[in-house]
Amino acid sequence: MKNVLKAHDLSVYYGENKILENLNLQIPEGKITVLVGANGCGKSTLLRTFARLIKPKAGQIFLEDDVIQKIPTKDIAKRLAILPQGPVAPEGLTVLQLIKQGRYPHQSWLKQWSNEDEKIVNKALEVTQMTDFVDRSVDALSGGQRQRAWIAMTLAQKTDLILLDEPTTYLDMAHQIEILDLLYDLNVEENRTVVMVLHDLNLACRYAHHIVAVRDKQIYAQGKPEEVVTMEMVQNVFRMNCTIIKDPIFGTPLCVPHGKGRKVGR
Amino acid sequence: MTIRTKSDRISFQIALKTCLITLILSLLLALLMILGLSAGSDFIHPWIVIQELFGYGSGDYNFVLHTLRLPRVLMALLVGAALGVAGLILQGIIRNPLAAPDIIGVTSGASVGAIVFIVYFMGAVSIQFLPLAAIIGATIVSFIIYLLSWKKGVTPIRMVLIGIGISALAKAMVTMLLVISNVAATTKAYLWLTGSLYGANMQDVYLLLPWVLVLLPLTFVMARIVNVKELGDDIAIGLGVKVQIYRLFFLLISVMLAGSAVAFAGGIAFVGLVAPHMSRMLVGRSFAALIPVTAIIGGIIVIAADIVARIAFLPKDLPTGVFTAAIGAPFFIYLLFKTRNQ
Numbered sequence: 228m229k230n231v232l233k234a235h236d237l238s239v240y241y242g243e244n245k246i247l248e249n250l251n252l253q254i255p256e257g258k259i260t261v262l263v264g265a266n267g268c269g270k271s272t273l274l275r276t277f278a279r280l281i282k283p284k285a286g287q288i289f290l291e292d293d294v295i296q297k298i299p300t301k302d303i304a305k306r307l308a309i310l311p312q313g314p315v316a317p318e319g320l321t322v323l324q325l326i327k328q329g330r331y332p333h334q335s336w337l338k339q340w341s342n343e344d345e346k347i348v349n350k351a352l353e354v355t356q357m358t359d360f361v362d363r364s365v366d367a368l369s370g371g372q373r374q375r376a377w378i379a380m381t382l383a384q385k386t387d388l389i390l391l392d393e394p395t396t397y398l399d400m401a402h403q404i405e406i407l408d409l410l411y412d413l414n415v416e417e418n419r420t421v422v423m424v425l426h427d428l429n430l431a432c433r434y435a436h437h438i439v440a441v442r443d444k445q446i447y448a449q450g451k452p453e454e455v456v457t458m459e460m461v462q463n464v465f466r467m468n469c470t471i472i473k474d475p476i477f478g479t480p481l482c483v484p485h486g487k488g489r490k491v492g493r
Numbered sequence: 494m495t496i497r498t499k500s501d502r503i504s505f506q507i508a509l510k511t512c513l514i515t516l517i518l519s520l521l522l523a524l525l526m527i528l529g530l531s532a533g534s535d536f537i538h539p540w541i542v543i544q545e546l547f548g549y550g551s552g553d554y555n556f557v558l559h560t561l562r563l564p565r566v567l568m569a570l571l572v573g574a575a576l577g578v579a580g581l582i583l584q585g586i587i588r589n590p591l592a593a594p595d596i597i598g599v600t601s602g603a604s605v606g607a608i609v610f611i612v613y614f615m616g617a618v619s620i621q622f623l624p625l626a627a628i629i630g631a632t633i634v635s636f637i638i639y640l641l642s643w644k645k646g647v648t649p650i651r652m653v654l655i656g657i658g659i660s661a662l663a664k665a666m667v668t669m670l671l672v673i674s675n676v677a678a679t680t681k682a683y684l685w686l687t688g689s690l691y692g693a694n695m696q697d698v699y700l701l702l703p704w705v706l707v708l709l710p711l712t713f714v715m716a717r718i719v720n721v722k723e724l725g726d727d728i729a730i731g732l733g734v735k736v737q738i739y740r741l742f743f744l745l746i747s748v749m750l751a752g753s754a755v756a757f758a759g760g761i762a763f764v765g766l767v768a769p770h771m772s773r774m775l776v777g778r779s780f781a782a783l784i785p786v787t788a789i790i791g792g793i794i795v796i797a798a799d800i801v802a803r804i805a806f807l808p809k810d811l812p813t814g815v816f817t818a819a820i821g822a823p824f825f826i827y828l829l830f831k832t833r834n835q
Binding site (some may be wrong): 275278279280299300301302303305308309310311313314316317319320321324328329331332334336337338339340341342344345371372375384392 | 503735779
């Protein structure tokens with residue numbers, strides 16, 4: 228299996244604070260990889276460093292065989308798309324105008340709107356089911372629609388590799404599933420590699436081929452969710468006691484937290 | 494409308510609506526300019542103005558038209574266009590609808606430069622160097638704001654906050670200079686601070702023209718980058734834009750545009766804030782479309798304000814800035830009110 232993205236001895240700081248230290252990680256091609264961990268463990272930082280939004284203090288990121296710091300940023304944009312957390316569109320920008328920006332790395336002054344651009348944008352609209360909303364203003368959309376519009380923009384970049392930082396935050400359960408199903412389909416049908424940060428461990432277990440738990444500036448564990456996600460792992464990563472059962476529909480690990488609450492029928 | 498070569502190698506998109514709006518605004522601008530040449534203490538019939546302009550006139554109004562009013566109208570157009578586009582660029586790259594050339598220190602810096610010149614150097618040095626003093630002041634203050642905002646890169650919010658602080662400091666300096674100066678200098682300084690086109694001549698026009706003629710098309714060519722930058726730094730980096738370099742680049746363009754305009758016309762307020770908003774209401778968010786529309790609207794505002802300033806209180810000739818502020822200030826409050834309700 229080929230690794231499309233690789234962190235080698237990575238150390239990242241925020242000012243004086245060490246966030247990641249000598250971290251090594253390989254992202255498998257054509258799979259969905261999900262980064263999990265407690266709040267503030269550095270999983271978002273790791274994703275953002277992969278996407279060159281943060282410069283590492285030491286170590287390298289490899290995009291396939293190239294050191295990412297040495298690739299021109301516009302060329303990276305043709306190979307890797309990043310959707311950061313909670314992006315904000317300028318007031319009055321329409322869905323179509325937003326999605327068209329995804330074509331930026333492929334355009335030049337003389338080539339501002341080619342047939343290919345149009346085809347790819349239409350496809351992105353179709354996949355995300357945003358075709359009926361093209362003339363709506365992004366800030367007037369509901370949370371789920373807005374997130375689909377941003378994902379459509381990322382898709383218009385036409386990269387094999389898509390990174391997303393908590394794409395389901397602030398969405399209700401139905402819209403979370405809708406977004407994750409969309410990403411799942413993209414992976415299955417178009418063989419795109421998806422790397423994302425998710426807060427919900429159960430959804431992570433269900434959609435991820437490869438799960439990566441971050442703790443103490445390092446990778447604590449990684450692999451198939453059914454092998455990695457155990458009571459001990461949850462205890463160590465989230466500092467929480469739980470019971471792991473099998474998801475009755477999907478068979479993936481389902482984490483039931485201990486703690487307090489009502490008990491029914493006993 | 495999309496224009497493409499067969500090979501798909503060259504392609505552009507043009508919104509017909511934008512072209513139509515630009516055309517209508519241009520006509521409005523032309524009418525206002527003729528009105529601007531007609532109006533004044535000595536009213537000249539617009540038809541005569543047109544005849545004179547195209548060389549078929551009697552020549553009776555040569556002095557009034559060509560020496561007094563034409564430079565003033567042209568200056569108003571250039572100043573309005575420069576300030577409008579300077580504000581448009583800033584609002585785009587700082588991603589704040591309330592951003593205006595004042596915020597990056599251009600206006601306050603130019604004020605300090607101009608007042609220092611008026612208080613200490615006027616008389617000893619020719620008044621022709623006043624614009625130069627203003628440009629130097631604008632550049633120094635914007636540079637200080639940029640440097641203070643720098644901490645491994647400049648973020649828009651840090652720039653806005655530091656900009657407000659430094660502008661306040663510059664205004665305090667201006668007030669102090671006014672207090673300690675003599676009455677003649679104070680009067681002159683106040684006139685400059687309000688912004689006036691009184692006494693504009695063709696030489697000023699020729700000095701300001703190149704800035705506008707070079708910087709506006711340059712901005713137009715780079716418009717795609719601003720569109721991407723408006724989505725925020727993270728998204729822009731993700732799409733392959735070198736964010737810090739272009740932020741500095743566009744700031745420089747904005748400082749040069751606003752600085753050169755303010756240098757010749759003084760602190761004409763609110764055009765840089767208001768014109769971009771009006772344009773957005775007309776043509777939406779495409780930056781390439783906004784540039785010509787904002788330039789024309791900026792010109793219209795300043796020409797209109799200057800006409801009112803000249804004839805409303807005849808025989809007094811009031812500073813143009815009074816009337817741009819009279820339109821701009823209520824609009825500013827409206828904007829604040831609107832953002833508050835979001």
